[in-house]
Amino acid sequence: MCGYSFEDDKIVDLLRLRRKVESVTPWPARVRLVQAVTRFQKCKGISGRQTAKALGFSASQHHRTVTLADALDQYPQLAQCRNEDAARRKQKSLENSPPNSDQISSEADAFDSEEDLQKYLAQHWEATSLGNDWKLYEKGHVNTREIGIIDLLGQHRHRPSWLVVELKVHKTSDEVLGQVLRYMGWVKRHLAGENDTVEGLIIASGTDPQTWYGLKCLSDVKMMCYRLRDDALELSEPSSPDFVKALAALQSLDLSQRLELLQQLKPLGTAQGEE
Secondary structure, three states, X not given: OOOEEOOOOEEOOHHHHHHHHHHXXXXXXXXXXXXXXXXXXXXXOOOHHHHHHHHOOOHHHHHHHHHHHXXXXXXXXXXXXXXXXXXXXXXXXXXXXXXXXXXXXXXXXXXXXXXXXXXXXXXXXXXXXXXXXXXXXXXXXXXXXXXXXXXXXXXXXXXXXXXXXXXXXXXXXXXXXXXXXXXXXXXHHHOOOOOOEEEEEEEEOOOOHHHHHHHXXXXXXXXXXXXXXXXXXXXXXXXXXXXXXHHHHHHOOOHHHHHHHHHHHHHHHHHHHHO
């Protein structure tokens, strides 16, 4: 397999190895195979440049592939991306984005687009906390043919109520709030019964102040933040913008600065305890 000879303990059929690499799908398995081959060859004293040539890669292409495989070890959620280019963009975003309370772990920003998130939720709806009370209406994705496509539409399992789910990955807050309200009105007009209620839910990768404050005036629309951990999607209530800013500021401090801050806060804790 892969051109490896057990008798010689080395890769002897380079053409077979190259064909194997080219045929492997999906892309995470392919880049991990290149990573494994590179590590094996290195143990045998074969340089990365030689391995690249054997695989039919340029030196830069080989380096990018191995680097992406290494990134998968650090950010497992990259495997959810459609292809290698999307994964590299997501990697760069994860490395450059400042932390906040709803993206405190790298698993938070696991999807490249609303479409990816929609497909995941449609396939794993029953495994989420929403699946306990809500069932998807006609597989969730509803084309209104008037005002657009509803990302996900649910019906309550025990009471006459509908749930319009709008997903937020790259959209602006004004756009997502407007969309969920329009879709709620459409469901109220075309699907809901006379006594049915219609609720809205925004599922997002993190909190932004515009959406958070806008929701304060919409009693029928809620928001939840997602985080992908161990291939399971966790949904939680969003934190306030002030808490997000405070947490980001705290995480920007180095260890000595954090210890100094703790020393400064100790007297406050002691005083509260005495009261």
